[in-house]
Amino acid sequence: MRASLSATRTSAAALFSLSLLALTRPGAAAQIAAIVTDQEGRPLADAVVVAVPAQGVPPSAPPAAREIVDQIGQEFVPYVKPILVGASVFFPNKDNIRHQVYSFSPAKQFELPLYAGTPARPVVFDRPGIVVLGCNIHDWMIGYIYVSESPYFAKTGADGKAHLIDLPALSYRVRVWHPRLQGPESATQRPADLGDGSRAELSWKLVLKTEVRVRRAPVSGSRGHY
Amino acid sequence: MRSALLVLALGTFAGLSVDAGAEGIVSAEAAVSHDNNLSRALSAGDIVSDTASNLAASGGFYFALGERDAVTMTADLGVSEFRRFNGMNNVALGGTASWSRKFGLGASAPWTKVSASFAREQYGESIRDGTRSNFTLRAGQRLSERLELSGGGSFERYRADNVVNVVPGLSGDAFSLQGRSLFARADYALNDRWIGFARVAARRGDVTASTRRDPEIFEYSNAVTRDPAFGSDYIAYRLSGTTTWNFLAGASLALGDHSSANLAVTRALTYASGGIEYQSTQVNASFIVSY
Numbered sequence: 001m002r003a004s005l006s007a008t009r010t011s012a013a014a015l016f017s018l019s020l021l022a023l024t025r026p027g028a029a030a031q032i033a034a035i036v037t038d039q040e041g042r043p044l045a046d047a048v049v050v051a052v053p054a055q056g057v058p059p060s061a062p063p064a065a066r067e068i069v070d071q072i073g074q075e076f077v078p079y080v081k082p083i084l085v086g087a088s089v090f091f092p093n094k095d096n097i098r099h100q101v102y103s104f105s106p107a108k109q110f111e112l113p114l115y116a117g118t119p120a121r122p123v124v125f126d127r128p129g130i131v132v133l134g135c136n137i138h139d140w141m142i143g144y145i146y147v148s149e150s151p152y153f154a155k156t157g158a159d160g161k162a163h164l165i166d167l168p169a170l171s172y173r174v175r176v177w178h179p180r181l182q183g184p185e186s187a188t189q190r191p192a193d194l195g196d197g198s199r200a201e202l203s204w205k206l207v208l209k210t211e212v213r214v215r216r217a218p219v220s221g222s223r224g225h226y
Numbered sequence: 227m228r229s230a231l232l233v234l235a236l237g238t239f240a241g242l243s244v245d246a247g248a249e250g251i252v253s254a255e256a257a258v259s260h261d262n263n264l265s266r267a268l269s270a271g272d273i274v275s276d277t278a279s280n281l282a283a284s285g286g287f288y289f290a291l292g293e294r295d296a297v298t299m300t301a302d303l304g305v306s307e308f309r310r311f312n313g314m315n316n317v318a319l320g321g322t323a324s325w326s327r328k329f330g331l332g333a334s335a336p337w338t339k340v341s342a343s344f345a346r347e348q349y350g351e352s353i354r355d356g357t358r359s360n361f362t363l364r365a366g367q368r369l370s371e372r373l374e375l376s377g378g379g380s381f382e383r384y385r386a387d388n389v390v391n392v393v394p395g396l397s398g399d400a401f402s403l404q405g406r407s408l409f410a411r412a413d414y415a416l417n418d419r420w421i422g423f424a425r426v427a428a429r430r431g432d433v434t435a436s437t438r439r440d441p442e443i444f445e446y447s448n449a450v451t452r453d454p455a456f457g458s459d460y461i462a463y464r465l466s467g468t469t470t471w472n473f474l475a476g477a478s479l480a481l482g483d484h485s486s487a488n489l490a491v492t493r494a495l496t497y498a499s500g501g502i503e504y505q506s507t508q509v510n511a512s513f514i515v516s517y
Contacts, residue, residue, distance in 0.1 A: 097249040098290055102331050111331065114293050137290055139333040139368075189332035209227060212335050212371040212415050217480035218516040219421050222413060 028197030031166040035203040036156050043160025044206060046080040047178040051152040051164050051192065055173040060151070063087045063172055066122075069133070069143060071099050074216075076133055076143025080179065082153050083145060088122035100136040107131050107147055130177070140216035144179050169196045182210040250517075252285040257512035264311065265436040265456055266496070266504050272437040278308045280512075284322070292393075293331075298324040302345065313351035313455030318358070320345025338365040346435040351455045355403055356386040377410040382431075382510070392461070397449040400462040405431020409472075418480070423490075428432075428495045433470065433496055435504060436462045446500045450471055468498040476510075488512045 067089040070077040074095060083089060093099050093116055097226040102111040107129025113121055116139070125131065128149040135141035139183075152172070154162035175189040192200045257280040267273045286300030304318040322343035329336045344359040359382070366376025383404040391398035409427035416422060429432055436453045437443060444450060447463035454460070476490030489511050496504040 100290075100293055104332065114290055134332055136293065136331050136335075137296075209416065210417055213418060214368070215415065215418065215421060216483045217478075217482055217486040218484075218514040219413065219423065219486065219515060220255075220476060220477045220490055220510075220512055221411075221423070221425065221474070 008068055009064040029166040030169050030194035030196065030200070031167060031196045032172075032174060032192060033199060033201045034154070034156070034162045034164070034174075034176070034192070035172055035179070035201075036160050036162070037203070037205050039205060039207050041093065041205065043156070043158065044178060044208075045158045045160065046078075047149070047156040047158055047160070047162070047176050047204075047206070048080065048082045048146045049154050049162045049164060049174065049202075050082075050146075050148050050175045051149040051167060053152075053168075054173055056193070057150050063151075066090060068092060069145065070094050071101070071135070071141070074099075074135075074138050074141060076141060078143075078155075080144045080146065080155060082155050083125060083147055084151050084153075085128045085147050085149050086124070087147075088124050089145065090118055090122045092118040098137065099141075101133060102136055103131050105129065105131040108145075134190055139214040142213055146177060167194055169194050169198070174202055176204045176206065178206055178208070180211045182207045182209040223225050229313075235512065247317045248290040249290070251288050251298070252283075253514065253516035254283040254514050255514045256281055257509060257510055258325070259510040261506060261508045263264060263312065263504065263506035264308075265460070266433060266506065267435060267437050268502055268504060269437070272460075274311065276308045276310045276314070278306045278314070280307075281305045286322075295325065295327050298322075299327070302343070304345070311455055312351075313349065313354075315350040316347055318345040318347045318353070320358070333372075334368045336365065338363070351453075353388050353390060353451065353453070354386065354455065355388060356381065356384050356401060358384045364409075372415045374413045375411070376413075376493040377408075379408045383408045388419075391453055393444060396444065396447075399449040400447075400449040400451040400453075400464040401435060402433055402449075403432040403464065405429050405470075406434075410476060420480075421478045423474075423476050423478065425441070425472070427472040427474075429470040429472065431468065432464055432466045433468045433498070433504070434462050434464050438458050446498065465498045465502065468496055470494055470496040484517055485515045486514070 028138045032051055034049040036044045038044050041103045043095045063086060065088050068079050068112050069089055069091050091101050098114050099115050100114045103109060107127045108125050108131045108153050110123050128147045131145040133143040152164050154164050156162045161189055172192045174192050175185055177185045188204055194200055235423055259280060260277045262275040263273050264276050265272060282304040284300040284302040289297045301321050302320050302322055308314045322341055324339055324341040326339040333462050346357055348355050359378060362380035364376055366379030368374040379445045386401035389399045406430040408409050411421045411425040413421055436456050438459050442488045443463050447465055449464040451461035451462055472494050474490055474492045478486050478488045480486050492508045494506045
């Protein structure tokens with residue numbers, strides 16, 4: 001009965017929210033279908049597509065969603081995580097060993113001392129930008145958090161496609177970022193004017209730099225990772 | 227050496243008592259190696275070359291004692307089989323204990339590592355059997371995404387089990403050696419998969435060389451015994467105070483996150499008193515898996 005009541009309340013709240021949305025956003029929502037490839041024309045996964053309203057992003061309350069970046073098999077999962085500025089991110093360690101997650105990035109500097117399981121407190125990302133994650137025990141571990149100033153973003157899948165849906169009919173500046181992007185992110189920016197119910201198709205061919213990460217595979221005669 | 231092992235063991239157990247978060251580690255290596263002067267001989271007539279198949283495996287635990295320090299303990303097994311000189315075939319069984327520290331946070335933080343290892347070695351010709359111990363201190367730093375430099379020093383000792391005197395008044399303990407080395411190494415990542423590496427080492431200490439019976443060699447050596455591994459007419463002799471320069475260059479190709487193919491060439495130049503010089507070149511191709 002309690003669960004049923006809770007579900008009813010949630011449905012009512014959702015209906016109320018949708019009604020408000022309908023009042024503030026007349027007409028059908030617009031969308032952007034983005035395709036990102038590398039310089040060879042191959043689909044590029046893990047690219048973040050961000051649409052920023054041309055007149056600026058309206059102030060909003062910090063997102064309530066619980067964002068998660070896992071550590072599985074001594075890797076960050078997902079490799080790239082886009083979030084809205086102000087979001088809180090938990091870093092659960094799902095390995096049966098300990099990790100020590102850190103970042104030196106200007107957008108967020110933090111360190112989670114050696115831990116197993118899930119730290120009790122999340123990390124709040126309160127500045128837009130790129131946050132590079134590392135593990136002090138396993139140097140090959142690297143991950144990225146893209147902290148977006150706009151709530152309209154999506155990440156490409158293995159097919160290089162990303163869909164930004166439920167966009168208000170506005171003019172946008174749309175840009176793309178990828179961990180191996182050569183050159184500034186701002187160079188990828190392009191305008192998109194979206195009317196009610198319209199659908200814009202945008203594509204990017206990114207020039208990628210060679211990525212050199214700390215190699216996980218063994219090297220003959222080296223000190224090793226341990 | 228014993229005290230170093232004791233300190234490492236105590237450190238390990240101290241860490242275990244603080245936090246039992248041990249991480250299991252295992253690695254295995256299959257290699258083929260060729261040595262063009264296996265006997266470390268001086269004259270061309272005594273030089274023998276051979277190719278060996280090598281298998282090595284180690285397994286153990288990594289203990290993070292805190293945010294900067296860690297201890298690693300492994301059991302190590304190695305097997306070598308030579309194509310021509312079966313007397314050189316050997317099995318080595320031992321262990322390694324290491325303590326490492328990172329001076330900061332991140333992949334580019336400077337690090338240091340102290341390792342102590344020992345191994346029992348048994349050969350096709352038992353006169354070479356013995357116990358090897360090694361103590362190494364190294365330090366390094368990743369200077370960029372591509373380049374890591376490291377260097378250090380080591381002390382090694384090999385104690386032969388069987389001493390056979392063949393020359394009156396001269397020790398027969400020709401296979402017992404000790405030496406100390408200084409080394410420097412550079413690893414350069416060409417891309418995500420390829421790493422090139424180079425190492426230079428200077429070793430000061432004893433070497434064992436083998437030759438057909440040659441009374442002249444008695445003048446320079448301080449121990450002589452028989453060496454049936456290369457033939458019934460061979461003797462092994464020990465020279466002390468030698469200097470050996472080792473120059474190594476190689477490349478490693480990642481085949482996956484946990485495996486690699488490696489090729490390395492080592493040129494060794496040994497200088498002893500009396501104008502004695504040995505040269506050898508070793509080529510080693512290996513496949514390594516680690517978890």
